[in-house]
Amino acid sequence: MIDDFAENGLLATAIDGFVAREPQKRMANKVTEAINAQHSLVVEAGTGTGKTFAYLVPALRSDKKVIISTGSKNLQEQLYSKDLPIIKKALDYTGKISLLKGRxxxxxxxxxxxxxxxxxxxxxxxxxxxxxxxxxxxxxxxxxxxxxxxxxxxxxxxxxxxxxxxxxxxxxxxxYNDCYVVKARKRALNADIVVVNHHLFLADVVVKDTGFGELIPKANVMIFDEAHQLPDLACHYFGEQLTSRQLFDLAKEINLAYRTEVKDMSQLQQCADKLQKCTQDLRILISQQNNKGNLRYLFNQSSIKQELFYLFDALDFCKEVLLLAIGRSTTLDNCYDRVNQYQQLLKKLTETHVPGYSYWYESTYSSFLFALTPLSVTEKFEELLTQREGSWIFTSATLSVDNQLDYFTKRLGLTNAESLILESPFDYINQTILCVPRYLPSPNERGNAEKLVDILLPVIEANNGRCFFLCTSYAMMNALAEKFRLLTKLPVLVQGETSKTKLLEQFIESGNALLIATSSFWEGIDVRGDTLSCVIIDKLPFTSPDDPLMKARMEDCQMQGGDAFNEVQLPEAVITLKQGVGRLIRHHNDRGAIIICDNRLVMRPYGATFINSLPPSPRTRDVNKVIDFLLSNNEPDNLENK
Structure with a gap:
């Protein structure tokens, strides 16, 4: 394995621009050991380590069936279309590689x-x-x-x-014989390396009720890239959800079958129309509530109780009518099964007293979602690892909190996993500067967007844009966008005004833009070179304690005698902040400033946990020193930690 990653090794010979990196070798050796010994491994590999090649080479060398799961469809496509072909060619690998997406x-x-x-x-x-x-x-x-x-x-x-x-x-x-999903699964069954994503993997684990439902074949080696996403995703997938879309789709299917297959049963249209109307009435009522909240409180309201009663009644009516049509249409037979499933699920969702779960809802003008989510997936994941013997490898640039991996491993029950933290090879001391500006408004202070613009506009203009401003809320994002557009001639791009892909294209093409964004722009974005040399974060990304799932996890932690802030809220915020900060330095030639607009980072004891979890950048509180750094190529070694 060392030969593959050496300066004169196979990869250096086959890949233009390949640079031998000691952390990459270490990771590749550990992955090889884990595969050979069939044990679990958790690796935090800092940005620039080259973790993708560090697990791909051992995977292709292993001669075993390998599933590689990534954090998103975009990363899945990149792995399949770009990274794997490079390694396949370098190693002269002759095995079959397959891409498998959700149905x-x-x-x-x-x-x-x-x-x-x-x-x-x-x-x-x-x-x-x-x-x-x-x-x-x-x-x-x-x-x-x-x-x-x-x-x-x-x-x-x-x-x-x-x-x-x-x-x-x-x-x-x-x-069935021409089904594209079936064909994709057959290709995956016959492949040696199968590339999936976390959503598909977890959905597949949950669906194990029928042979057709399972898409992902069994494998000897499971590799999870961007593994920091897994615990939260697993909570959602091991829970249960019922949406207005499912109910509307069911009503449409019944109606469609009546119009095309079983035209002599007008009761089908009657029951479908009733189900559609009851779902619509409930949706309108729920849209008048908060857009996210606790199901316990929602279902205790008399008006909601009444609409739920009507919905149960509509499902009963559908069940009676569909029972009469059994055997006449495979579509209607499927609809009958779904009615039973939705009835049982709705009943389960209304029994909100079961401990160990968070009961919550989300609502928009056009839809609603009811959900119950387990507060812990430790047992489920341990069971999964026991059932599917082999090597389980988890890696990401952001798994540790305060240089410890416990928060991640405990959430997934990886008690026996070997762990490794590899620091980024980038020279953050000379490539970056970290600033928490003086005179910041408090995070929830009225008019704080205007004050932040006053403090930061000189930095952004001195840097000629080339800046990401990452926000923790849509309200702050929109307020900042409005203020900046009034005060600067630089292009101001805002998340939501066009697609994510187009927004990034515009940012790169303009060369002097300020991009203001939230949520999805905190991770998975890779802009290299001078185009991005400043990342600003509006405040520490604590999840609101009013978020139903976060609130339930905190209450559960307290009931078990734990410290909810230090054991739940703080680690989540640290990992999110690491993701945001990680947008800045993507290449060993990159250089830039990180500005975090939250005094708590330097004035609260827990600020040290954030600082210790971030790359080792020189620190200052003076925005003028940030401007000097951005305008010069001088090394910032002499900056004081003020």
């Missing part, structure tokens, strides 16, 4: 033909898109909707033409 990424032929049979139900633009998809379906080999050039991925036609675990007919479907 919502593949065209469902059954649903497409069903929609064609009742195309009058769609509006004109959707009918046009349906024809485009139909024309594409004749040419496509894998049915991957991202490859359809005539209809964009976010087009509303796709949810209508892709299947879910709920509505998939499985082997009863007349198009």
């Amino acid at each position: 919502a990424n593949y065209l469902c032929l059954e649903r497409m033909y069903h929609q064609y049979a009742a195309a009058g139900d769609l509006d004109k633009s959707l009918r046009t898109d349906l024809v485009r998809v139909k024309n594409w379906s004749i040419k496509t080999k894998d049915g991957d909707i991202s490859k359809c050039t005539t209809v964009t991925e976010d087009n509303p036609i796709w949810p209508i033409l892709t299947s879910t675990n709920d509505n998939c007919l499985g082997s009863d479907c007349e198009h």
Whole structure:
């Protein structure tokens, strides 16, 4: 393995610009040991370590079946289309490699033909898109909707033409032999390396009720990149959810089957219309509440109780009618199973007294979601590791808190895993400066956006833009955008005004932009070079204690005699901050400033936990020193830690 990563090794010979890195070698050796010994390994590999190659080389060398799971579909595509081909060529690897996505990424032929049979139900633009998809379906080999050039991925036609675990007919479907999901699974079964994402992996673990439901084949080696996302995602997937979309889709399916297959049963339309109306009435009522909250409080309201009673009644009516149609249509048979499933799930959701779970809801103008989420997935994950013997490898640039991996390993029950922390090879002492400016407003002070603009505009203009301003809320993001657009001629780009991809393209093309964003821009963004040389964060990213899941986790921690702030809130905020700060230095030639606009970082005892978890940048409280650093190539060694 050392030969592969040496200065004159196989990778250096095969890959232009390859640089031998000691941390990368160490990680690759540890991954090899874990694979050979069939044990678990947790590795925090700082930015620039080269962790992707450090696990890919041992994976391809192992001659074992390997599943690699990434944090998102974009990273999954990058791994499959860019990184794996490089290593495959370098190692002269002859095994098969497969990409497997969730079923919502593949065209469902059954649903497409069903929609064609009742195309009058769609509006004109959707009918046009349906024809485009139909024309594409004749040419496509894998049915991957991202490859359809005539209809964009976010087009509303796709949810209508892709299947879910709920509505998939499985082997009863007349198009089963031509099914793109089935074909994708067969390719994965025959492959040696299969690339998936965390959402698909966890959904697949949960779905184990039927052979068709499971998409991911068994493997000897499981590798999770961006593993810091796993604990929270696992909580959601090991919980249960019911959405207005599921209920609306069920009503549409019943109606569609009546119009195309069982035309002599008008009761089908009656029960479908009743279910749609009850779901709509409940949605309208819930949209008047907070957009996120506790189900216990919601379900105690008399008006909500009344609408829930009507919804239960509508599901009962559907069940009675569908019982009469059993055997006449595979679609209606599937609908009957779903009615039973939704009834049981709704009953479970209304029994909000069961300990160990958070009961919560989310609501928008057009939808609602009811959820119960386990507060711990330790037992579930331990059970999973026991059932699927082999090597389990978890890696990310942001797993540790205060140089300890305990927070991550305890949440997933990885008590016997070997662990390793590899520091970034980047020279943060000379490449960066960290500033917590003086005279900051308190985080929730009225008019703080205006004060932040006054303090930071000179820095941003001196740097000629080239700046990410990462916010912890949409309200702050919008307030800052409004103020900056009034005061600067620099391009001000704001998340939500166009797609994430286009926003990044505009940022890079302009070369002097200020990009103001929240949530999804804190991680997974890779802008190298001079285009980005300043990252500003509006405040420490603590999750609100009013968030239902966070509140439930804190209460559960306190009930067990723990310290909710230090054991739950603080570690979550540290990992999120590390992600945000990590947007700045992506290459050994990058250089720039990190500005965190929160006095608590230097005035509260817990500030030290944040500082100790971040790269070792020189620190100052003087924004003028930040400007001097950005305008010069001088090394900031002489900056005082003021």
